[in-house]
Amino acid sequence: MAQANLRYFGLPPSPPLIGARLRPPQGTRPALQELLEALGTSEYNAGPDQRPSAGFFRNPSLPIRRVTSTLTPPAVQVAATRDAYGVALAELGKDNPEIIVLDADLSGSTRTKTFAQAFPKRFFNMGVAESNMMGTAAGLAAMGKVVFASSFAMFAAGKAWEPIRQTVCIPNLNVKICATHAGLTVGEDGKSHQMLEDLALMQVLPNMTVIVPADSIEAKLAIRAVAAHDGPVYVRLSRAKTPVIFDEDYVFKIGRGTQVRAGNDLALVACGVELSAALEAAEILAAEGVNARVINMATIKPLDKDILVAAARDCGAVLTAEEHQAIGGLGSAVSQLLAHHAPVPIEVVGVRDSFGESATADQLLEKYGLDAQSIASRSRDLLRRKNA
Amino acid sequence: MTLTPKKQQEIEAVARQIRVDIVEMVHAAACGHPGGPLGMADFMATLWVEHMGIEPGNLHDPKRDRFVLGNGHTCAGLYAVLAHKGIIPREMLKSFRKLGSPLQGHPHKNPELGIDMSTGSLGTGLSTAQGMALAAKINGWPTRVYVTSSDGESEEGQIWEAATSAAHYGLANLTVLVDFNNIQIDGVMREVMDVRDLREKYAAFGWHAIDVDGHDIAAIDAALCAAREETARPSALICHTTIGKGVSFMEGKASWHGVAPNDAEAQEALAELSV
Numbered sequence A: 001m002a003q004a005n006l007r008y009f010g011l012p013p014s015p016p017l018i019g020a021r022l023r024p025p026q027g028t029r030p031a032l033q034e035l036l037e038a039l040g041t042s043e044y045n046a047g048p049d050q051r052p053s054a055g056f057f058r059n060p061s062l063p064i065r066r067v068t069s070t071l072t073p074p075a076v077q078v079a080a081t082r083d084a085y086g087v088a089l090a091e092l093g094k095d096n097p098e099i100i101v102l103d104a105d106l107s108g109s110t111r112t113k114t115f116a117q118a119f120p121k122r123f124f125n126m127g128v129a130e131s132n133m134m135g136t137a138a139g140l141a142a143m144g145k146v147v148f149a150s151s152f153a154m155f156a157a158g159k160a161w162e163p164i165r166q167t168v169c170i171p172n173l174n175v176k177i178c179a180t181h182a183g184l185t186v187g188e189d190g191k192s193h194q195m196l197e198d199l200a201l202m203q204v205l206p207n208m209t210v211i212v213p214a215d216s217i218e219a220k221l222a223i224r225a226v227a228a229h230d231g232p233v234y235v236r237l238s239r240a241k242t243p244v245i246f247d248e249d250y251v252f253k254i255g256r257g258t259q260v261r262a263g264n265d266l267a268l269v270a271c272g273v274e275l276s277a278a279l280e281a282a283e284i285l286a287a288e289g290v291n292a293r294v295i296n297m298a299t300i301k302p303l304d305k306d307i308l309v310a311a312a313r314d315c316g317a318v319l320t321a322e323e324h325q326a327i328g329g330l331g332s333a334v335s336q337l338l339a340h341h342a343p344v345p346i347e348v349v350g351v352r353d354s355f356g357e358s359a360t361a362d363q364l365l366e367k368y369g370l371d372a373q374s375i376a377s378r379s380r381d382l383l384r385r386k387n388a
Numbered sequence B: 001m002t003l004t005p006k007k008q009q010e011i012e013a014v015a016r017q018i019r020v021d022i023v024e025m026v027h028a029a030a031c032g033h034p035g036g037p038l039g040m041a042d043f044m045a046t047l048w049v050e051h052m053g054i055e056p057g058n059l060h061d062p063k064r065d066r067f068v069l070g071n072g073h074t075c076a077g078l079y080a081v082l083a084h085k086g087i088i089p090r091e092m093l094k095s096f097r098k099l100g101s102p103l104q105g106h107p108h109k110n111p112e113l114g115i116d117m118s119t120g121s122l123g124t125g126l127s128t129a130q131g132m133a134l135a136a137k138i139n140g141w142p143t144r145v146y147v148t149s150s151d152g153e154s155e156e157g158q159i160w161e162a163a164t165s166a167a168h169y170g171l172a173n174l175t176v177l178v179d180f181n182n183i184q185i186d187g188v189m190r191e192v193m194d195v196r197d198l199r200e201k202y203a204a205f206g207w208h209a210i211d212v213d214g215h216d217i218a219a220i221d222a223a224l225c226a227a228r229e230e231t232a233r234p235s236a237l238i239c240h241t242t243i244g245k246g247v248s249f250m251e252g253k254a255s256w257h258g259v260a261p262n263d264a265e266a267q268e269a270l271a272e273l274s275v
């Protein structure tokens, strides 16, 4: 079972992390610094839809800073996973001449523009035509290319679902769908743009691998792993800048969950932006004497059975948290697996059968019960059920 | 019928007010899409003042006209025009894109506010408008259905599926107004993904298709009159516009597709619009 090195998380850990070094933010080391600088100085950071959000957490005790090019010791680094995607793509373009990138008129927002500028001959803007983009990606892949196709999650996974099924998944082609602007944290654009069903739509497809990076470090590593992986992959990325959680020593492996906090009272299993919320919830619970194990489940499919079964056996209760419908995402996948292999009380934190709306990312996470306080309160419910 | 000078002035004043409202709304929200709707203000004003049969008094009449904003990101302009019509309270404009507001970042269907269809995902508007037009035809109602689209949206395949079927079913009660500003998010449309001559394309699909200067109110009015007189085919008005029209520093710039003006920029824009 892997135990991650946590780079930083807001409050002091309690109990101490087993086998993990919790480094103060000043300990930023060159590799991480390089990535953060690349992100912070990326010209797209000033792009049209990049007005900085005030902060990601509601908890005012957690100071949030934007990533800037000058890394004077910040309290918490924040960066968007889509930014890491752009940086990773541009690096991969150097390593592998077979990589082709497609976008559908959102290259500034998805960050594929980084690749487009470095490798203009291997970038194709397909216009506002997502279904056509996926079919084209499949054809390129059938000719031996490694294709990254990007749009907002809503349009990549939603609009182009059937072409993905028919032309990418059935022939099992090497297409990497890297979709940004997933979930409620899209914010003010509202429900038409807040994709809360993509994990359901993607994990149900045979041959598809589904990955949700929790921070920019993991996103960058995941993109490298995805490029090396043979077959269709869906990677879910975020618009919002979220806390950097992992250390640059972190090792990402497709299909492997990672324990990021030790504890045996209950297990919080989270993916994407909810990992930060789960870690914060664990600190809230720790102050009440409850020791929560926190697991980052970056790969939704295939699920890491070992880490989940161990968590269920050790803790006797599992809460899942995702920025997605409570139906059909991480919670459904984990529930199904544990129902077979280690049945325990389960609490699924997600959006409860509703669409989103226009507001700031923070307001929406709170309103739809995806913030740390909500996870802590649902954890208390779960513990009552466990102990009943 | 030609517009009287008085009517023309009235429409011009409404277009100006729409532009002021757009700038104020997007500025207050600190996000949103000012460029597109500024360019559409002249044809939106002409359509809603002179042709659209949607009024506070007939909002719940099933036989009234319908409107679908296919390029849903330009909704600041729709909300402004609905406020001008007295269908939505002016006060509400300030809540645009904020938590709890009915004025969502992309239109959400709301029968009380004259918002006839939810949009935001490009490519869907023309199909839904076609469905409305078909229902009106089945029922033998005098309802006209107006829908907006754009050059960027014309890259979606579904637009051409709808163009095929609307002509096939002879939906003369359907009119699309295409905001053709040669700009999409990633830049100049001709460079990103050229949709070429949309009038020729719609004509080839069997539509009554007209090129029109999207800032010439008399020309827009004449084209809308021609659309109403057409009895066999759906009509497409290819409205040639300038993104950001009326605010000099936004005009022609893709960068103003989806970013809000800051305080100084908003002030400058409002000063230009009030002359």
Ligand SMILES: Cc1ncc(C[n+]2csc(CCOP(=O)(O)OP(=O)(O)O)c2C)c(N)n1
Pocket (backbone or CB within 6 Å): A104, A105, A106, A128, A155, A159, B035, B036, B037, B071, B073, B074, B120, B121, B122, B123, B150, B151, B152, B153, B181, B183, B184, B185, B243, B257
């Ligand atoms: C299906 C779909 N794909 C992508 C988007 C994101 N998007 C919103 S507006 C836009 C460009 C549209 O071009 P156009 O309407 O011509 O832009 P404008 O002239 O208003 O700047 C895109 C790609 C979307 N809303 N829907």
